[in-house]
Amino acid sequence: MLIVPEKEIAALMTRDAAFDAVKGVFASMSARTASNFPVIREAIGHADALYGFKSGFDKAALNLGLKSGGYWPGNAEKGLTNHQSTIFLFDADTGQCRAVVGGNLLTALRTAAAAAVSVDCLARQDCDVLGIVGAGHQAAFQLRAVAEQREFKRVVAWNRSPEKLDSLRKVAEELGLGFKAVSLEELGAQSDVIVTITSSFDAILQDGQIRAGTHLACMGTDTKGKQEIAAELAVNARLFTDEIAQSITIGEFQHPVAAGLIQQKQIIELGAVINGAEEGRSSDKEITIFDGTGVGLQDLAVASAVVDLAVAQGIAQDVDF
Incomplete structure (x- = not known):
């Protein structure tokens, strides 16, 4: 059995490799050569933690396995990231x-890659302003990955605690982009692409705050009850997701479906756009929403790629098991 420790991941996995792996997973899922198994995600009644499993099997790549982990909100005070996970192949x-692979950085990279793929497929070509809602650990990964998909000129951002936006400001400056902390109203009025990456259980962006032609990548909702955007926003938008079944149960679209505002058949798999089976954006005035719920196959794809690199570079630890 091979072991690739968390400390080795940063030197092995790149944003480009994560993008390619995740885009391939979207395509395989839509082609029905890969499938995710039902997600288990529960509050454990200790440390306010959410814990669960995501798993699946890709017949083409022969990636079989699971990611075990969750969210421990008190970890930051202990010098640890709040999200903790390990991937088993x-x-x-x-x-x-x-193989057993450290999953923390890989989860961050694959989540950012999913948003980036959605922008690549669905955002207008003439995007200037990137909006970020949220300033947690994942936000910087989102900014770096998404900024590579269009010729953005500046970043506008909002967070409930504005002082935490300094980390995003530094990343934007590294990328040569202007940066401004703004209100939600300003963010919606100025942004061509908006990435939401929070753990909110209440809608942050409201109907009417988003201008025509905007692409939204909603990346934070992965649990029943979580919500980042008002359900009404889905009514007049084209809707896309990684996996429909997951989207309507634990993803962002659980809310408009439950309220009867949209029907499941209105939601399109992003993989179908990648494979050419469905149209993506149909006009520059259209609002597009991607609900990135996070699927186990993405974790398996990036972990498998890392294992191959680790073996090639002599980094993987081989143990009897």
Whole structure:
């Protein structure tokens, strides 16, 4: 069995590699050569933590496995990231454990890559302003990945605690982009692309705050009850997601579906756009929304890529198991 520790991931996985792996997963899912298994995600009744499993099998790539982990809100005070996870890969022919891979950085990279793929596929070509809602650990990853998809000139951002936006300001400056902390109203009025990356259980962006032609990548809602945008926003937008079943149960679209504002059949798999089976953006005036719920196959794809790199570079630890 191979082990690739968390400390080795940064030197192995790049944003480009994560983008390619995640885009490939979207395509495989839509082609029905890969499938995710039902998600388990529960409050454990200790440390205010959410814990669960995401798993699946990609027949083409022979990626079989799971990611185990969750969210511990008190970890920052202990010098740890709030999201903690480990990825397990299994041999599809024998069921033996093939590899154990540190999943924290990989989760951040694949989540950012999913948003980036949605921008690549759905955002207008003439985007100037990137809006970021949220300033937690994941926000900087989102900014770096999404900024590479269009010729953005500046970044506007909002967070409930404005002082936490300094970390995003530094990233924007590194990328040569202007930066301004703004109100939600200003963010919606100025942004061509908006990424929401929070753990909110109440809608942050409201109907009427988003201008025509905007692409939204909603990346924070991955649990029943979480919500980043008002359900009414979905009514007059084109809707896309990674996996429809997950989107309407634990993702952003759970809310407009439950309220009867939209029907499941209105939601399009992003993979179908990548494969050419469905149209993406149909006009520069259209609002597009991508609900990135996060699927286990993405974790398996980036972990498998890391294992291959680690073996090639002699970094993977091989142990009897």
